[in-house]
Amino acid sequence: MGNIAFVTDSTAYLTPEQANEYGIEVVPLSVLFGSETFREGVDLTAEQFYARLAHADKLPTTSQPTPGEFAAVFERLLKDHDSVLCLLLSGGLSGTVQSAEMAVKQVGGDVTVVDSRISSYGIAGPLLDGAALARQGGSKEDVLNLWRRELEEMHAYFVIDTLEYLHKGGRIGGASAVFGALLQIKPILTMNDGRIDLFEKVRTHRRAMERMLARFDEDARDGRPLQVGVVHSRRLEDAERLRQDLLARYPNVQADISELGPVIGTHTGPGVLALVYYPRLSSRRDGQ
Known part of the structure; x- marks a missing residue:
């Protein structure tokens, strides 16, 4: 994978196998059923969620990761990598991008946050393409250019x-x-x-x-x-x-x-x- 680390959020819906194969760090968003908070993909699976949703008296709410959560991930990855590339859920749907951008200001270092302007596979597909390109020797600029072109034609x-x-x-x-x-x-x-x-x-x-x-x-x-x-x-x-x-x-x-x-x-x-x-x-x- 060279010297590039990859970060995304849980709404990319990577499988554990995909995340593990490319060493992609996933920062979870959360779902709140009343006073109970569940980190997506960590405390609550899709199957558990939809079963609970079917019997919920009130719709759950969602929340983005905090800047501190992103900062902790960025700081850890920068110890072993020259740069971090972070592809996230659309800023038009969530404040997740803003949290990550705040974290970049806290930690410094070579961290690039990209707003996918989409969700789910619209994040996962380009993310895995970029990780594969880096594995084949592509530079940070190569990956960012690939993402730009793919996302423009999504x-x-x-x-x-x-x-x-x-x-x-x-x-x-x-x-x-x-x-x-x-x-x-x-x-x-x-x-x-x-x-x-x-x-x-x-x-x-x-x-x-x-x-x-x-x-x-x-x-x-x-x-x-x-x-x-x-x-x-x-x-x-x-x-x-x-x-x-x-x-x-x-x-x-x-x-x-x-x-x-x-x-x-x-x-x-x-x-x-x-x-x-x-x-x-x-x-x-x-x-x-």
């Missing part, structure tokens, strides 16, 4: 069962203006300027899936290599089926499956199925 489309969770959590951006009209439909959401926004409204789940896949086809049909994350919350079988369909139909696609955990799941609820994808600009990760 696409994300979410089919979601209900806007209730996003609306109550205040995370839905411009789409909140049409919330009342969307109660009886299946919206397709996207990321716009780092925030969640409405892409299209349709009346059935089947039609929403068809429209999302048609939009993906517009980007995939030209044959460019695409890296795809099939993202879900409590829809693993559907996600696996969709992944296999994409791999069979598009020889230019590589696809992973990622599940939304407690923090993002607080705002989306269960039942999400999404495609997050970008042009593959690097040699892919070892063995994938």
